[in-house]
Amino acid sequence: MGPVELTFSALPAHVRTARLIVTAVARRSGVAEALLDEVRLAVGEACSRAVEAHQRHCPDEPVRLELSGTGRRFEVTVSDTVPSEDAGRGLPAEPNGLEYALGDGTADLGLAVISGLADDVEISTTPKGVQIRMSWPAEEGVPPQS
Amino acid sequence: MDLKVNDYTTDDGLTVITVEGEIDVYTAPRLREKLIDLVNKGKFHLLVDMEKVEFLDSTGLGVLVGGLKRVRAHDGSLELVCTQERILKIFRITGLTKVFGIHDSIAEAEEKRKGAK
Numbered sequence: 001m002g003p004v005e006l007t008f009s010a011l012p013a014h015v016r017t018a019r020l021i022v023t024a025v026a027r028r029s030g031v032a033e034a035l036l037d038e039v040r041l042a043v044g045e046a047c048s049r050a051v052e053a054h055q056r057h058c059p060d061e062p063v064r065l066e067l068s069g070t071g072r073r074f075e076v077t078v079s080d081t082v083p084s085e086d087a088g089r090g091l092p093a094e095p096n097g098l099e100y101a102l103g104d105g106t107a108d109l110g111l112a113v114i115s116g117l118a119d120d121v122e123i124s125t126t127p128k129g130v131q132i133r134m135s136w137p138a139e140e141g142v143p144p145q146s
Numbered sequence: 147m148d149l150k151v152n153d154y155t156t157d158d159g160l161t162v163i164t165v166e167g168e169i170d171v172y173t174a175p176r177l178r179e180k181l182i183d184l185v186n187k188g189k190f191h192l193l194v195d196m197e198k199v200e201f202l203d204s205t206g207l208g209v210l211v212g213g214l215k216r217v218r219a220h221d222g223s224l225e226l227v228c229t230q231e232r233i234l235k236i237f238r239i240t241g242l243t244k245v246f247g248i249h250d251s252i253a254e255a256e257e258k259r260k261g262a263k
Binding site: 117 | 168170171172201203204205207208211232236239240241
């Protein structure tokens with residue numbers, strides 16, 4: 001199945017929309033029903049992380065999502081445009097009180113959830129931003145449904 | 147999808163918070179506000195009923211951990227009711243099953259609380 005690309009404003013409300021789209025495309029790409037929950041959660045985590053990073057550093061820049069179902073894998077790449085020197089491990093270390101501390105803990109939990117759920121994960125940090133690529137097995141030759 | 151958060155306090159002093167819907171980066175602040183509000187009102191023994199939660203991500207986990215930190219500062223407790231495998235899995239992956247008391251039902255949590263007294 002051909003690729004699907006999605007860019008969305010870095011708003012928390014859009015993360016749910018992104019999850020719904022990813023789940024729909026994953027199903028259409030032949031990902032087993034039993035895995036769809038994992039896809040939905042892992043991609044949601046990656047999108048949340050990107051949205052939060054953008055809100056801190058570049059709220060006007062959109063978050064980018066690429067989905068492709070080539071071969072026997074369904075692959076998702078979530079890209080932010082927060083430069084790596086700002087992102088560090090994807091998190092700024094600004095001691096701004098409890099809410100910030102909790103935010104940091106949450107993002108760490110997010111990466112733990114992604115690595116626990118995605119079948120295959122690759123996180124690359126470049127000067128342009130952070131890319132999280134995840135993939136799951138998919139059946140080939142799922143006929144398109146109208 | 148809206149997040150519905152309601153609460154009541156039993157005669158025993160346990161505040162039960164029922165959460166319904168999806169807890170994510172968009173809706174989690176509402177749960178955080180509720181937990182902060184309850185602690186500010188002197189409710190330090192909290193039980194979060196997750197049985198009607200359809201989706202939970204790390205933002206939601208962070209809010210629960212934050213709530214736990216707050217009540218512990220007052221010698222309180224924050225425990226959960228959850229039997230849904232898809233939600234329990236997230237607690238297991240992140241190691242949080244060791245941090246939260248997780249019960250099968252509100253009644254079971256109340257019984258254990260009485261037994262511990």
